[in-house]
Amino acid sequence: MLVIQAGWVPGGDRPGRLALWAEDLSDLAGVIDLDGDAETLTLKLPGTTRGPVPPADLATTRAVKLRSYDVPALLVRDGEALATLTGADDAGDEWLAGPSLRYLGVLAGFAFDLARRGRMLPQLVNEGGVPAARWRPVITGGDAATYRDFAAGMPPVVRATGAGLGRTLRDALNVLVDSAARTLMPERLLRGARPGPKAELSDRWVSALTADDPTLPGARAEDVRKLGAALGDWMRAANDANGPVRVSFRLSEPQPGEDDWGLEFALQSAEDSALYLPATEVWEGGRFPGMPARPDETLLAGLGRAVRLFPLLHTALGDQQPATMTLDTGEAHDFLRQAAPLLQAAGFGVQLPTWAGRKGVGLKLTTRSKSSPQSRAVASSGFGLEEIVSFRIDLVIGESAVTAEELAELARLKVPLVRVRGQWVELDDRQLKAALKAVGRRREGELTAGEVLQQVIDGGEEDLPIVEVDADGMLGDLISGQAAERLTPIGTPPGFQGTLRPYQERGLSWLHFLGRLGLGGILADDMGLGKTAQTLSLLLQERIDHQPQPTLLICPMSLVSNWQKEAARFAPQIRTYIHHGGERRRTDVDQDVDLVITTYGTAVRDLNTLKSGKWERVVCDEAQAIKNSGTRQAQAVRAIPSRTRIALTGTPVENHLAELWSIMDFCNPGLLGPAKRFRKRFQEPIEVRQDELAAEALKRATGPFVLRRLKTDKSIISDLPEKNEMKVWCTLTPEQATLYQAVVEDMMATIESTEGIERRGNVLAAMTKLKQVCNHPVHLLKDASRLPGRSGKLARLEELAAEIVEDGDKALIFTQYAEWGTILQPYLAAHLDRPVLWLHGGLSKAKRDALVEEFQTSDEPMLFLLSLKAAGTGLNLTAANHVVHFDRWWNPAVEDQATDRAFRIGQSRDVQVRKFICTGTLEEKIDAMIERKKALASSVVGTGEGWITDLGTDQLRELFELDLAGVR
């Protein structure tokens, strides 16, 4: 597959250009869909006399030196680099973006971010002797730290033209920010006639800031000098706010009974906010590390700049040594509302009392169940959403309930900051009005449990949110999200092969309880905790005393075999139908089964057929697939009518609010309200302002419907086995299946015509080839063609790996084929944007040690790809909590030895081991043989693969032959 590398060519006194070239140095012009001028570049690349060394071979090639090579490249014009880079992420099938190109893509994202936040100023620059209007970034504060990260992160190849790091980064960012600003700015800043070439320079310059042509030919040198100097001073002033030490303001409450708010000035380190020195101490000559030579000047100059954003500060600067100022309550409110956000955004430090920014007035909802207190078990079994409960609504200010009279008094005082029972609260007019209106409404009475639930989810009005809920009984447990803990656990249902772990029993009870209420839920347990087993046990549980309609399960294609296998293993009496593949029933749904398994893709294609079925529930596995409510598959699964719905996902949904809404809306259509309201009510306050009350309200609104247990939870760990081993069933793609059959035919003919040692060799060769096909067609063909979409195992690994790094975990991935690891490593690294280490026999001891050290000590999630042979002994990789065997050695002892890398002393129990097996292939059959023969001494099967070579031809054929039922 064509891998594209990218570099930046700083342009001297002209804008720099993006250079693209093929890693194998083939000619790109016309091959890929990227625009640019074909040129030959002289690049400095690591290589030998024979040519540049490919990235994968750098670690193992001797005598590598930095040499200059002529490389055919595409040079992208400065104005188009941004568009090229932002589009490079979703490259097509013809080529893969190398890490250098992806790096520049992330940098382009940063440039966009800067422009969108207005962190740029227009300038007049000289480009090859011609003045030009350009936007330039203003990089201060946190952006400066990001800038330094980009400097540290730049792959050296990006500056293969030989330019320095600082210059390359600065130039690239200049060009990208200029493009981003032009994209975001209106077509024209100034209405009226376009200035001609004779117009005033400032007029022409403003016009050129958004024009296609930024240059201003023919301008008078003196005009250029003056305008350039004025704009340059402006830029310098903007960068002055970029010191390592900043001025900080701390607002403190008045003493009880007083009205004097304190505002303390201080100096604070921009990097480490704990380094803080009040102005009084600055004047006394106090210092902390990293202080400038004249801290008093930094303080004064900073205060001087702050006056512009906080005019009241003017009065304090009359002192010779300003250190604090006093504000009355009205001024304090103005500071909170107006100055503080501006100062903070302008790079000043601002510290406010903890209550600042919270909604002052809210409602407290109290409900009591009418039934006499019974044991919970009885209560839960009888609980329904129609149950009548009594309710009361109280007004709450700060943390205390207030009466209508107190509220009226506060409204009369008309002050925006009040102290209620010793606690300061911000009260704005709109909230007060809403509260006064609420006082007039009915505040006591009876509601159904369902109505209470809906009220809690709605969360009150925007100006008068529900801030506290006190409900008793099952309703209370449901609302507090503790239903799973409080319900009487349902034991392992009869017919389930195996035993549910205690937390799985709680999960089953929860799913069952919600389903009985007609509600949907999101089971978001960490990966490996058995969401499949809990779902299958639910199907058994509900079939104990009646026969419900079938359940429709929708999952990614890579998981179809796995569901089928797991259903057969855990719940053999569940009748399963796979609605997928060429032989599926296209016109109607078989209602005489218990479980219909289909894929997201098939669900879209066969939507009408699936809609015609009568479903007890629809289950979406890997529900991230419907995280975007606008996609066709998300809309399709919503359109299938069903009594209830369940979403299964291992990713922390609560971290991605837009996704949470989409998945919730699948589970309980309409319950959370429209997406727009959700954005306004929860998403924006939480993501933009870190609003705690909104976060609490969201938790109340979604808590009843989300069950997420972490494998690190104490109660979960104690339930987990020593080693959590799972088989992961993967499906061959049609291409793999065709290849597999061809290899079987070919090799069986060869084997039949040979004998003795030669035959043994041929059997082993056949096995190797078949296992290669199971890994990936490219592994067998070695034709360097594209990787995605051609292997069931790889698809599953991509999903797993994404989930693992998303969870912040580390994984070991074993393969017995070094050549496969070499193909896999760059691919995974590019897809995850996380380190993927690769340890194989070709590495020196020192290099191996360095990899192990990095894996063990880095705090970043990452994957460690290891060749089974090279990783045999002496490695301590206890930082991993996932182990994946991508292909099988058929020797449990060797596999266990590898697995044990992660189980050294000090390792906790939350390690999950997954063995990938392709259904219908020799992998599945040998696995079954090993399972059957486990009772026999390991001497039979424990010595590797030799025993297979002694099998007779018929047995071999049976073993190798593809079982087509396993390939869909």
Add this chain to the structure above:
Amino acid sequence: MPFDRDGKFYEAGKTIEVDGGLAVRAKRGKIGERWWSRRFVDVLERVCDGGRLARGRAYARKGQVMDFHLTAGKVTARVQGSRPQPYAVEVTIAAFDETQWTSLTEALGSRALYRAALLAGEMPQEIVEVFDEHGLPLFPDNLDIRCNCPDWGVPCKHGSAVLYVLAEAFDDDPFLVLAWRGRDREALLGALRGTPEPVETVDPLAVEETPLEERLADYYSPGLSLGRLRERPSRVTAPPELLLRALDGPPVRVRHIPLVDLLKSAYRELAEPPSTVDGGS
């Protein structure tokens, strides 16, 4: 009709154009943006007759003032008129002496507001009061403008052209006003700071340059994972026009509109771009 110093009428010749002269930016309307520059222009406009004033302004706009040199108490300039030899213009003002400056500096330094503003490169209007309190007004009532041209009127168009150019120079650097009175920027700020001391400047965007030769083993790999680089801390969302509000705008006008006013509304719209272009995650 122009008369020379001997009272004789003379023929006003064609003005010789200057290449690279100090043309003022303001092509129409007022010259001198800032309050301190206006003060000088006001003095000029009070004492000079309208015709000469208009011609002086035209001269200043055309760039007839070739250069000027400012020292304590005195500005000298060369202005190209109709004769080949440029005219020499001298504008004098009383420079304060060392003792006067010492007490002025003390008074300025005693109020943080002035110190903060001056250190930030600004000229707070209130400092006029400090000068007045000391009986040393910063701005004179009258200016002594001399020119070696034949025009008898004072100030002549050459003198007023120089004053206009000077006003605009004051716009760009208010410290020139103080320098004219005898204290240049460095000396004054040094005195305000107490002891003049070089401040070490650490460029927060400075990066460590590693030679490519030392990175051969990981030549193609990011030094920090791209996942890390994507995890940019979320910034407090500020209005996108904040940068414009937080800074003194440049003295640049476009069709009479101050540049900052022109940009503000465009900046405000940045957070919600009209197009659907996405900058990646």
